[in-house]
Amino acid sequence: MHDQTLTGLAAALAAGEFSSRELTEHLLARIERHDGALNSFITVTGDAALEAADRADAARALGEAGPLTGLPLALKDIFCTRGVKTSCGSKMLDNFDAPYDATVVEKLAAAGTLSLGKTNMDEFAMGSSNENSFYGAVKNPWDLGAVPGGSSGGSAAAVAAGLVPAALGTDTGGSIRQPAAFCGITGLKPTYGRVSRYGMIAYASSLDQAGPMARTAEDCAHLLGAIAGHDLRDSTSVARGVPDYTEGLDAPLSGLKIGLPKEYFGDGLSAEVESAVREAIAVYESLGATVREVSLPHTHYAIPAYYVIAPAEASSNLSRFDGVRFGHRCENPTDLIDLYKRSRGEGFGEEVKRRILIGTHTLSEGFFDAYYKQAQKVRRLIRQDFLDAFEEVDVLMGPASPTPAFDLGANKDPVSMYLQDIYTIAVNLAGIPGISVPAGFAGGRPVGLQILGTHFAEAQLLNVAHQFQQATDWHLRRPDLAEETA
């Protein structure tokens, strides 16, 4: 059961091969057996999942099941879930049971899915390795000595290990695509505003976007269809109809124009990753696509721009964690300022403090124009690079990350860690969609091919990714988990 895709499981449920309860029990047993080693979950909600599974089975018996009814998923612990701990990977929210559901959580429940729990993540989604969680690092199922990527590393590891068939993640600078690449699964970051951010704990509001992480593009298409759409409660969500993302999956790729940004194949790219990505692109040529080199000339400035804009927004967003209304509160504060300072000093981890400090500094008097305003101008140039490229080609392709998953603890310098997101960050600054699909291995660790499209081109990206998965079997490979092989 656990090796099947979401689509395969839906078909098996519809055919009566097993019930949603049986599937849920099977996956909960796998979590029990394997998650001690992986640490991919912060909270497992077994009882609630089984109750939801029973409701799904009852709905199916009455002929009321939809395409996603009874399918178990997991949610990154950044999404508010009513009555369930929503920690965002932080000591600050270790005691926080959310009083309401995020819109995506409501939508997935309305579609009949059930949640097995909340997945581990870098604290407040700040990280590229999932080593910054208050609950400890997540391990990569392909190699327990390697990171799963961040910040949606718990979701990626849980899917790769077959603990859930799919999960939700969020992507502020690559946090769906990079862990998907490191763990050998498929992860889609939709266009900014395509999916409501209501109830998703904000890191950098002009960059954050929720999206699906699953085994295949087809599964991502089903999930995106369930979670996308306008939400009056999120003023940044876009009022635009949601297409059927599964409709065009089988469209042939003959005539597809692929652009390879030359800046994505330069210094710092692992030779093995490059080789896997170029072989994947050759598959596209065999499917009738044409390939040409393009340029995104401001790529080099994406990381500096991001590390001004994102911390600036974070320093503002995280000001709500003040020890007064929810979250961690220090003992015996002497006055209000002491309450604020000690609650925040005790509740936040090192990387979060680092970004709050940078953000506060760059927004402060005397530095705003030089840093924040200049970064926002550069952001426009970065976005224009993409728009110019999409005048010439349909999609862009390149690696999702310059290296495969690195060893746990290997990357201690924050600036070096920030460079891990060199190929993903510009996408968030521009607000365009991107998907990472499994495309080979380097040193036994998965490699992700990143495919980018213009704003709201998710259907095209899913079609392009799905056709690759019809022609290759990288997405079918599974890690050997030690306990199973013993």
Next chain:
Amino acid sequence: MALEHADVLRAAHLARLGLDEGEADRYLDDLGRILEMADQLQSIDTDGVAPLAHPLDATQRLRADEVTEADQRETFQRCAPAVENGLYLVPRVVE
């Protein structure tokens, strides 16, 4: 723009973030290198380029000024560290 120890403490105070001297020292080097990286932005000519705050270049949408939510004070205060008679408790502000 070189960062000094006092800048770290100033930012920590503005952010209401408790840091002791030792922590501030530890952050100084990291923050300095991050700002050095950010200084690369100064080399780009952005004359005549408008800042982009929203990736779709959209402006903030306003909704009608109408009450849409019911009072949920009790629900929301259930997760507060300290409340009394429907109010959040904080240290005395006015003597």
